Amino acid sequence: MSNIESYEIEMPPECSICLEDLGRHNLWKCKQCNNKFHKKCIIKWKKANPHYPEYFECPVCKLQYKNYCYNNCILRLIYRLMPIIIVFLLLVFIGDIIMVSCLVYNTYVKRH
Numbered sequence: 001m002s003n004i005e006s007y008e009i010e011m012p013p014e015c016s017i018c019l020e021d022l023g024r025h026n027l028w029k030c031k032q033c034n035n036k037f038h039k040k041c042i043i044k045w046k047k048a049n050p051h052y053p054e055y056f057e058c059p060v061c062k063l064q065y066k067n068y069c070y071n072n073c074i075l076r077l078i079y080r081l082m083p084i085i086i087v088f089l090l091l092v093f094i095g096d097i098i099m100v101s102c103l104v105y106n107t108y109v110k111r112h
């Protein structure tokens with residue numbers, strides 16, 4: 001067992017996706033198996049994953065990672081809430097119109 005571990009440590013660090021040497025920059029590291037990959041490779045891997053864009057699995061240990069795409073999520077949230085927002089704005093608008101018309105009516109009635 002200790003032999004296997006030392007063998008793994010002596011292996012030159014390479015990306016398990018493209019099998020090329022890992023540079024020092026733009027790496028993605030799996031928090032479970034500690035394997036490192038090029039960020040560009042993990043992005044390709046994510047998109048090739050059948051579960052994309054919800055989540056992807058580590059190429060080595062299959063640990064599932066959720067994709068946090070804040071911009072898309074916020075846009076989707078706005079799209080989903082759009083009918084509610086429109087109805088709310090309409091209600092506020094209609095309420096304003098009623099209030100204003102009441103004020104106008106009251107001042108009109110008081111003056112005459």
Ligand SMILES: [Zn+2]
Nearest residue numbers: 015018038041
């Ligand atoms: Zn790579």
Ligand SMILES: [Zn+2]
Nearest residue numbers: 030033058061
């Ligand atoms: Zn992993």
